[in-house]
Amino acid sequence: MGMSSINTNMAAMTALQSLQQTSKEMLTTQNRISTGLKVGSAADNAAYWSIATTMRSDNDALSTVQDALGLGKGTVNVAYTAMNSSIDLVSKIKTKLVAAAAPGVDRAKIQSEIGELQKQLKGIADSASFSGENWLSVDSSATGFNATKSIISSFTRSASGAVSVGSISVNTQSSVLFDASTATSATGGILDAKRDSTGAIGGTAGASIYSMDISALTDSTTDQATLNSYIAGADAAFQEMTKAATSLGANQQRIDLQTDFISALRDSITSGISQLVDADMNQESTRLQALQVKQQLGVQALSIANQSSQNILSLFRG
Incomplete structure (x- = not known):
């Protein structure tokens, strides 16, 4: 039988340590239930916390990449919509030029219709802007102009921890409809560049889709040749x-x-x-109930242990 002492109650000390440990475990479980995290700080699990923190940061960067892709998509969509509308207008201009090739037609009236279509083409190109970006109406001589546009598309982290940002390159050179550049080497865009008799974009000779005018053309062989070159130019455009x-x-x-x-x-x-840091709520709720029972038993055990000193007192009663 163990020694009984009023100075040191080993049973009470053991029961108290057990109760303190149970309370500590309950606090941990309650924190997990309230936060939903089994690793809420580096103190819980330094490795998992570090990995999760880095992954969250990378995920935030990917969120920004999504925003950049949305911005890029908006710009491309505006350019495509404007281009598609312009195609319809150029098709109408070509149709009217073919109609103007018939002898004896009033080409001045036809030109009035073509003129309105030409103005509309310019209006569409100038308004095809999204977030300050216009790919159809440009000035290639402007400082900093670059026909190749970059759209942020990815964020990656290598095995060594190095990060890199990827992009989608869009070459808009072939999409330019109007180019305001006055540089000697500039030929213009698809609609304001001068075209030769075959419809190909040339130098200073010919007329552009935007500037062509058939109002003064007659049924002469020369004017008919000019009209045919306009038709070829419209078709090429x-x-x-x-x-x-x-x-x-x-x-x-x-x-x-x-x-x-x-x-x-x-x-x-x-x-x-989530797999690294989130708490399993089913498991934690079951654990909490078990700890609550354990805590109640611990309180009873400590109460019983504290009664041992009172038992010693009874030995000295007469």
């Missing part, structure tokens, strides 16, 4: 714009695919972080 619209459409699709990928990647990273 139509083909060039169709090709440009196809390129913009391909860029739209690529941006959509990248946006979907980034969204799925962010979901995967969030799921990975």
